[in-house]
Amino acid sequence: MADSKKMVEEITSMDVDFAKWYTDIVKKAELIEYTSVKGCMVIRPYGYAIWELIQKNLDARFKATGHENVCMPMFIPESLLEKEKDHVEGFAPEVAWVTHGGSEPLEERLCVRPTSETLFCEHYANIIHSHRDLPKLYNQWVSVVRWEKTTRPFLRSREFLWQEGHTIHATAEEAIEETERMLGVYADFCESDLAMPVVKGKKTESDKFAGAVSTYAIEALMHDGKALQAGTSHYFGDGFAKAFGIQYQSKENKLEYPHQTSWGVTTRLIGAIIMTHGDNNGLILPPAVAPIQAVIIPVAQHKPGVLDKANELKELLSKDFRVKLDDSDNSPGWKYSEYEMKGVPVRIEIGPRDIENNQCVLVTRHNREKTIVSLDNLQTEIAKKLEEVRVGLYNKALENRENKTYSCTTMDEIVTALEEKGDGFVKAMWCGEESCEDEVKEKTGVGSRCIPLNQEHISDVCVCCGKPAKHMVVWGKAY
Amino acid sequence: MADSKKMVEEITSMDVDFAKWYTDIVKKAELIEYTSVKGCMVIRPYGYAIWELIQKNLDARFKATGHENVCMPMFIPESLLEKEKDHVEGFAPEVAWVTHGGSEPLEERLCVRPTSETLFCEHYANIIHSHRDLPKLYNQWVSVVRWEKTTRPFLRSREFLWQEGHTIHATAEEAIEETERMLGVYADFCESDLAMPVVKGKKTESDKFAGAVSTYAIEALMHDGKALQAGTSHYFGDGFAKAFGIQYQSKENKLEYPHQTSWGVTTRLIGAIIMTHGDNNGLILPPAVAPIQAVIIPVAQHKPGVLDKANELKELLSKDFRVKLDDSDNSPGWKYSEYEMKGVPVRIEIGPRDIENNQCVLVTRHNREKTIVSLDNLQTEIAKKLEEVRVGLYNKALENRENKTYSCTTMDEIVTALEEKGDGFVKAMWCGEESCEDEVKEKTGVGSRCIPLNQEHISDVCVCCGKPAKHMVVWGKAY
Numbered sequence: 001m002a003d004s005k006k007m008v009e010e011i012t013s014m015d016v017d018f019a020k021w022y023t024d025i026v027k028k029a030e031l032i033e034y035t036s037v038k039g040c041m042v043i044r045p046y047g048y049a050i051w052e053l054i055q056k057n058l059d060a061r062f063k064a065t066g067h068e069n070v071c072m073p074m075f076i077p078e079s080l081l082e083k084e085k086d087h088v089e090g091f092a093p094e095v096a097w098v099t100h101g102g103s104e105p106l107e108e109r110l111c112v113r114p115t116s117e118t119l120f121c122e123h124y125a126n127i128i129h130s131h132r133d134l135p136k137l138y139n140q141w142v143s144v145v146r147w148e149k150t151t152r153p154f155l156r157s158r159e160f161l162w163q164e165g166h167t168i169h170a171t172a173e174e175a176i177e178e179t180e181r182m183l184g185v186y187a188d189f190c191e192s193d194l195a196m197p198v199v200k201g202k203k204t205e206s207d208k209f210a211g212a213v214s215t216y217a218i219e220a221l222m223h224d225g226k227a228l229q230a231g232t233s234h235y236f237g238d239g240f241a242k243a244f245g246i247q248y249q250s251k252e253n254k255l256e257y258p259h260q261t262s263w264g265v266t267t268r269l270i271g272a273i274i275m276t277h278g279d280n281n282g283l284i285l286p287p288a289v290a291p292i293q294a295v296i297i298p299v300a301q302h303k304p305g306v307l308d309k310a311n312e313l314k315e316l317l318s319k320d321f322r323v324k325l326d327d328s329d330n331s332p333g334w335k336y337s338e339y340e341m342k343g344v345p346v347r348i349e350i351g352p353r354d355i356e357n358n359q360c361v362l363v364t365r366h367n368r369e370k371t372i373v374s375l376d377n378l379q380t381e382i383a384k385k386l387e388e389v390r391v392g393l394y395n396k397a398l399e400n401r402e403n404k405t406y407s408c409t410t411m412d413e414i415v416t417a418l419e420e421k422g423d424g425f426v427k428a429m430w431c432g433e434e435s436c437e438d439e440v441k442e443k444t445g446v447g448s449r450c451i452p453l454n455q456e457h458i459s460d461v462c463v464c465c466g467k468p469a470k471h472m473v474v475w476g477k478a479y
Numbered sequence: 480m481a482d483s484k485k486m487v488e489e490i491t492s493m494d495v496d497f498a499k500w501y502t503d504i505v506k507k508a509e510l511i512e513y514t515s516v517k518g519c520m521v522i523r524p525y526g527y528a529i530w531e532l533i534q535k536n537l538d539a540r541f542k543a544t545g546h547e548n549v550c551m552p553m554f555i556p557e558s559l560l561e562k563e564k565d566h567v568e569g570f571a572p573e574v575a576w577v578t579h580g581g582s583e584p585l586e587e588r589l590c591v592r593p594t595s596e597t598l599f600c601e602h603y604a605n606i607i608h609s610h611r612d613l614p615k616l617y618n619q620w621v622s623v624v625r626w627e628k629t630t631r632p633f634l635r636s637r638e639f640l641w642q643e644g645h646t647i648h649a650t651a652e653e654a655i656e657e658t659e660r661m662l663g664v665y666a667d668f669c670e671s672d673l674a675m676p677v678v679k680g681k682k683t684e685s686d687k688f689a690g691a692v693s694t695y696a697i698e699a700l701m702h703d704g705k706a707l708q709a710g711t712s713h714y715f716g717d718g719f720a721k722a723f724g725i726q727y728q729s730k731e732n733k734l735e736y737p738h739q740t741s742w743g744v745t746t747r748l749i750g751a752i753i754m755t756h757g758d759n760n761g762l763i764l765p766p767a768v769a770p771i772q773a774v775i776i777p778v779a780q781h782k783p784g785v786l787d788k789a790n791e792l793k794e795l796l797s798k799d800f801r802v803k804l805d806d807s808d809n810s811p812g813w814k815y816s817e818y819e820m821k822g823v824p825v826r827i828e829i830g831p832r833d834i835e836n837n838q839c840v841l842v843t844r845h846n847r848e849k850t851i852v853s854l855d856n857l858q859t860e861i862a863k864k865l866e867e868v869r870v871g872l873y874n875k876a877l878e879n880r881e882n883k884t885y886s887c888t889t890m891d892e893i894v895t896a897l898e899e900k901g902d903g904f905v906k907a908m909w910c911g912e913e914s915c916e917d918e919v920k921e922k923t924g925v926g927s928r929c930i931p932l933n934q935e936h937i938s939d940v941c942v943c944c945g946k947p948a949k950h951m952v953v954w955g956k957a958y
Binding site: 033034035036037040041042043044045048049051052068069070071072073074075076077080092093094095096097098099101102103110112119122123126127138142143145147158159161 | 528550572581589
């Protein structure tokens with residue numbers, strides 16, 4: 001018990017300092033380690049295993065919707081980056097430049113990809129000639145680099161892992177449908193697999209991706225009431241096609257410009273999981289992406305038969321679940337704290353008395369509820385508990401979001417709500433003018449997160465200028 | 480048939496120009512496409528799917544031997560790269576240097592990793608303190624950059640995909656055992672899954688990895704008689720630990736330096752598959768890494784019932800195999816050529832008469848053998864055929880290697896063998912002196928590939944100087 005207490009005390013309480021609580025968890029759950037490369041991190045085995053499970057679940061969804069994986073170079077020649085005007089303006093200030101190969105200066109400097117639209121466009125121009133070559137539905141799992149000033153593990157780093165989907169279609173309709181489909185895939189993944197409710201919406205003009213006609217996003221609310229953009233999906237129209245000279249011969253034998261999309265999620269999702277579900281005992285992982293779904297902790301393991309039984313259970317359960325047996329010589333109390341810290345959804349305790357009674361104790365991480373179950377149908381019981389954790393996490397997160405969502409009709413109401421109830425999502429109407437968007441941000445501290453696809457009617461007029469409203473916007477402070 | 484002929488004629492014959500034949504295949508089987516980034520390529524869906532299968536099969540082997548995946552930054556600060564003297568000398572001349580982030584010059588320039596020993600060492604120094612922290616058995620799947628002058632798709636490119644295993648152990652014995660174990664894992668993967676026989680051996684001193692105590696490699700012989708290094712495994716001793724100040728408290732409470740290894744294979748394996756198995760009709764893929772293991776080609780598909788039956792077979796077979804049904808309106812002849820080009824191991828032809836007789840035709844890619852089989856046990860028949868292809872490919876490659884391996888006792892014999900029989904492996908004895916190694920290369924054109932672990936006795940004396948021989952060396956011209 002002494003051990004157990006000691007470990008728990010090592011984490012800063014989230015109520016005292018949320019930011020410190022967050023970095024304590026990423027370090028102590030051994031998700032990352034810092035390096036001498038500023039803003040870049042080592043993703044350690046436990047953190048990388050979470051990412052591998054995110055990849056596996058998303059990749060299956062991408063393949064089920066007809067996408068193929070490819071791999072583009074990590075470098076973009078400066079002249080290629082410059083081909084689309086808005087795009088280069090958005091990204092050039094934050095790229096890393098390679099200027100030398102060995103001891104020789106390069107003829108043209110290369111940037112390390114911050115995103116790969118330009119490389120995909122160059123490739124499309126090479127391989128697309130006829131309507132028969134369309135659509136191309138591509139994705140790649142790589143890392144990208146953006147030279148950020150301030151960085152935080154998973155949330156904002158100079159290098160991060162992501163997937164970038166890139167597709168090209170004969171018509172605008174098809175491309176828009178794709179943009180929306182992939183937003184839906186992301187939302188479903190976040191809600192089903194990560195147990196994290198999200199708002200699907202469109203970004204305002206000022207918040208669009210550099211070069212996009214429209215940008216869609218999913219926005220999640222973290223435990224501290226700040227918003228996190230968890231994924232984006234962009235519709236490009238034919239702007240890139242025109243800039244890169246991509247044309248195809250239509251069925252009617254005309255030369256046409258195709259329409260493009262791109263969409264991405266990153267290792268930031270791991271940060272979202274931590275800040276949506278974690279508590280003062282550490283991480284809490286949704287079962288779909290938990291490297292260990294159930295940990296078996298033998299009690300009084302030196303007594304005859306205990307380890308044999310624990311090993312038997314491990315073998316049995318490993319067919320259906322990711323299971324670990326911890327038979328190290330640490331105390332059960334130490335182990336309880338350790339796997340709570342690591343966010344393992346279900347703990348299985350088994351000791352001599354349990355074995356006598358053909359039972360074991362199951363403890364669910366999110367609510368620490370204990371259940372005694374028979375060993376006869378343990379697989380079913382574990383499956384049930386994992387589903388309980390998933391649903392429990394989702395409901396808790398949704399409740400948090402609902403408690404922290406404020407419908408406001410005036411600027412004063414926004415200020416008061418945030419002051420009295422703390423950071424959260426603000427729902428308020430907007431006329432569509434950038435000047436009002438800026439003024440809301442300046443006067444209340446919350447910026448527009450998105451224009452939700454599910455619109456609600458809060459009032460008739462813009463919360464800022466009082467002119468007729470065009471949209472209900474969700475506002476918030478962003479990570 | 481006209482279509483079919485046309486496609487086949489598009490590939491240069493390997494007997495006319497092996498290098499051209501190779502690049503024809505990588506382009507026409509749609510494995511890669513060139514880019515405006517010199518020496519870097521797009522790996523297209525079909526090529527990337529092969530890499531994904533290589534990854535999947537190898538990753539399972541790594542995990543089964545206790546390794547965990549991690550992810551290190553892609554950048555290495557110059558001062559970190561310089562910490563181990565031999566290592567920096569080996570790599571500094573061929574790295575890409577990042578000198579600017581956005582518009583600001585960096586305080587210290589960063590290289591894009593050519594390999595990650597230095598990053599792993601920095602990390603080990605942070606996380607290893609006690610003998611309880613050892614061993615660490617890590618691996619990462621990433622891309623690396625080496626600024627090569629001349630490049631060829633898959634075989635030598637400025638950026639390539641690979642895995643790099645990095646492990647650290649309490650004792651030299653454990654580390655050496657690991658080095659040899661992973662060489663064995665590579666050899667088994669190449670021989671079982673890629674159907675490619677390899678020679679396991681040790682590199683000579685002059686050919687070691689920069690910073691290694693010893694380097695092991697697997698060497699394969701390509702169809703044209705040139706050697707290809709297919710994978711390497713390095714033992715570092717405690718040199719890196721000393722350079723990076725990595726120490727652990729032993730059980731006896733002493734501070735000790737741990738011992739390290741690293742090992743890697745790359746997308747070069749795809750080049751090896753092409754040049755080991757391919758023929759004048761295109762690629763031939765070993766079933767374990769074939770994105771399509773069997774392609775169903777309906778004959779007279781407009782006739783009633785043909786497409787229904789083809790779809791039924793596809794559904795049935797998809798449970799156990801990677802299957803594609805091509806029901807496009809191209810002619811069967813065109814399709815035969817197309818999937819031969821793409822190296823699909825088994826073709827399934829089904830037409831009205833076959834359906835009447837409850838049968839189909841199976842054609843194996845490597846020998847074009849046709850077999851009529853009953854539809855009643857098609858799964859079993861396909862599994863049998865895939866195994867036939869695997870064994871057939873292995874035996875063909877082994878036969879090629881045996882026909883092109885020459886045991887020689889004098890320099891003259893080497894020259895004559897190569898002249899008369901063409902490029903290949905030369906087995907000849909060596910005294911161990913670098914001067915003799917150089918002289919053999921200079922006078923015969925073949926360099927030492929490795930000192931095979933399975934030694935044979937060709938003669939008592941060095942093929943070059945006539946002094947007592949220490950090792951049998953396999954010599955060859957290398958890719």
